[in-house]
Amino acid sequence: MRDVAIVAFAQSKHERRIEGYNEIEMMMPVVGELWERTGLSADTVGFTCSGSTDFLAGQAFSFVTILDAIGPWPPISESHVEMDGAWALYEAWVKLQMGEIDTALVYSYGKSSPGDLPKVLTTQLEPYSVAPLWPDAISVAGLQARALLDSGRATEADLAGVAVRNRAHAKDNPKAQLAGDYTVEEILAEPYLANPLRKHDCPPITDGAAAVILAAGDVARELNDRPAWIRGIDHRVEAHALGARDLTRSASTRLAGEKAGVGDAPVDFAELHAPFTHQELIVAEALGLGDDVTVNPSGGPLAANPVMAAGLIRLGEAAERLSRGEGDRAVAHATSGPCLQQNLVCVLEGEG
Amino acid sequence: MRALEDAGMTWGDIDAVVLGKAPDLFEGVMKPELYLTDALGGGTGPARVHTAGSVGGSTTSSPASCRRASTSGSSPSPSRSSPRARPCGRCRCRCRSPPPLVAKVRAVSSPPHPGVHAPLGAPPHISCLVALKDRQNALKNPYAHLHEHDVTFEKIEESMMPGDPIRYSETPVVGRRATGHLRNEAGGDANRNAAWILGTAMREPTRCSPAVTSEPLAGQQCADDVFAQAGTRPAAEIDVAEITCRSRGTSPMARRTWARAEGEAGSSPRRVTAMDGDLPGQPVRRRALHQPISASGTALRGVGDTGAGPGRRAPDRRRTRLWIRAYGGGSQFFAMWVVSATKPA
Structure with missing residues (x-):
């Protein structure tokens, strides 16, 4: 396998509503920051891949317009996935494995503020018997949380504990949307949003964008003194129907984690794309992460959740932390679909 | 299934599934690979989606990439791939509000x-x-x-x-x-067809x-x-x-x-x-x-x-x-x- 690394990562300041900027304007400074840091450009980067959904823009082929954020003229070798940017990164990684290119730009964005996000996410449910009932995304997650509590493997206080930790971690993340000091008691005193989920158990609605540069071999070493090498990456999906799988466990995460080699060596920290508190517990268990592993030092998606970019941000945050020397081995995770249906796991290592 | 039959394979032989399709908005289903999972190997393989008018061409490029990567010795997991594009027979356009100043297709x-x-x-x-x-x-x-x-x-x-x-x-x-219903095995082992x-x-x-x-x-x-x-x-x-x-x-x-x-x-x-x-x-x-x-x-x-x-x-x-x-x-x-x-x- 060819050595491929994340050598640069940039993201916008995440906000509930970025007024006055369209997606192109939101994306441009993020990509521009990467060009500046790496010396690359739309002309010289080997491949470009993006991840987004037309359902946020309300316009088919919206990603074609957003490509102008990187100024693709003359024409570039480019692709797009209608998925989280983490899967765009996977495609770029495959391209790099071919050996025909040495660098790739991956970007993704989500501007949720113009619509009703929980309802938009309803449209990803099975369209004949489930979606017509219009269960919103928070209610669907609530079913999963209830199942986990009923299994006896977690309590509402455990869920609140996840929120407290992520809010505290986010205080060190200048890009975070939500951060602060809370106690479990304070959170448990709040009313339910969708029983048993409270507001702090749920991700914020976020406008934001992110991008990474991938590079192979010596090119990666030229672009970054301590690249974050991708040692394993895999993604798996499981049945869609909520009643057809054990919602309290994530079989696809476990399998992807095994394929990516999570358990082959100790993990220093993990960035998990678990938008709801109970999901963080499920994913951490599926990956076999022990109590000694710091989970979501950035504050995770509870701190900022730009839909379609939040998974890519997990990979970028983990890579940047490794490049800063704050650990040697990290796990990054991204999810797609209702109740953790599809999951991507990536093992990253700093050069050591 | 006909593609698998044609290749003399079963789902157990498939390492990666790539789904290409029209814009999700055309059908009114966001990320439809999620609910199509059961039809694409029972959830055993990864799926991913392109969205573009020429997606058939670009979708199939991806597993082709996997194949070439694996034959060159640097192997990501997919060794055989099954690109497929789904029909728009149930095309249900639910775009609620058309964007302003949009050109009709014929005008384009x-x-x-x-x-x-x-x-x-x-x-x-x-x-x-x-x-x-x-x-x-x-x-x-x-x-x-x-x-x-x-x-x-x-x-x-x-x-x-x-x-x-x-x-x-x-x-x-x-x-x-x-x-x-476009089916094929991209770069299969070639023994047949x-x-x-x-x-x-x-x-x-x-x-x-x-x-x-x-x-x-x-x-x-x-x-x-x-x-x-x-x-x-x-x-x-x-x-x-x-x-x-x-x-x-x-x-x-x-x-x-x-x-x-x-x-x-x-x-x-x-x-x-x-x-x-x-x-x-x-x-x-x-x-x-x-x-x-x-x-x-x-x-x-x-x-x-x-x-x-x-x-x-x-x-x-x-x-x-x-x-x-x-x-x-x-x-x-x-x-x-x-x-x-x-x-x-």
Whole structure:
């Protein structure tokens, strides 16, 4: 396998509503920051891949317009996935494995503020018997949380504990949307949003964008003194129907984690794309992460959740932390679909 | 399942699934790979999605990449891949509010015609000729949407113009009856019916580029790239072409791309794309005959034209090397392939 690394990562300041900027304007400074840091450009980067959904823009082929954020003229070798940017990164990684290119730009964005996000996410449910009932995304997650509590493997206080930790971690993340000091008691005193989920158990609605540069071999070493090498990456999906799988466990995460080699060596920290508190517990268990592993030092998606970019941000945050020397081995995770249906796991290592 | 049967495989042999489809908004289902999972291997394999008009071409490029990576010794997990495009037979457009100032599709298609044909020196009736050739070829394709047994040049010429100067008979078929079940095994182990991938390329420019020309730069670059990968000179070694054309007017444009690629600067389209021509175009199927949006990935169809693949509907002589060209937008995005019926050395 060819050595491929994340050598640069940039993201916008995440906000509930970025007024006055369209997606192109939101994306441009993020990509521009990467060009500046790496010396690359739309002309010289080997491949470009993006991840987004037309359902946020309300316009088919919206990603074609957003490509102008990187100024693709003359024409570039480019692709797009209608998925989280983490899967765009996977495609770029495959391209790099071919050996025909040495660098790739991956970007993704989500501007949720113009619509009703929980309802938009309803449209990803099975369209004949489930979606017509219009269960919103928070209610669907609530079913999963209830199942986990009923299994006896977690309590509402455990869920609140996840929120407290992520809010505290986010205080060190200048890009975070939500951060602060809370106690479990304070959170448990709040009313339910969708029983048993409270507001702090749920991700914020976020406008934001992110991008990474991938590079192979010596090119990666030229672009970054301590690249974050991708040692394993895999993604798996499981049945869609909520009643057809054990919602309290994530079989696809476990399998992807095994394929990516999570358990082959100790993990220093993990960035998990678990938008709801109970999901963080499920994913951490599926990956076999022990109590000694710091989970979501950035504050995770509870701190900022730009839909379609939040998974890519997990990979970028983990890579940047490794490049800063704050650990040697990290796990990054991204999810797609209702109740953790599809999951991507990536093992990253700093050069050591 | 028919693709698997054709390849002599089962789901257990599949390492990766790539799903390509039209924009999710066309169907009203966000990320439909999620609910299609059960139909795509029971959740055992990864899926991912392209969304673009020429997605068939670009979708299939991805597993092709996997395959080439694995054969070069640096193996990501996929060793065999099953690209597939789904039909738009249940196309349910739920776009609630159309964006302002949006051009109708026919308006997008029409302007290129004069701009494309004039520089190429193509005769005014070229589109009718192309349409006639494709409709006749389609009679040999059991999967084609349209089987017009009584089609004639005159009938095409007399058909109404939904958007001047494009006649109805020169436009693609779109609709609920489209059955774009495109199946193939990209780069399988080749023992049976494999179409060996010699090259794949994609190019996209800014949307503000001068895309409406007879020779879009993205198309030229894409052709240069794919032929370089294939190590072939088109004129000498390509036997057949499968070209996505939403309307007949873009066929001469593709021909022009071809001419440039083989070094025939200044040449004009010749009538060479008939079945008995030097370069048979669309030997069995083409977009104008059934156009499931995105499933138009002529790549998949083209693989069948090599005399390999699921269709084995090759024309009268066995085609060994095939050039495939798909495009999206207003001749903006391009995806191309070169495949071969024989295993490359």
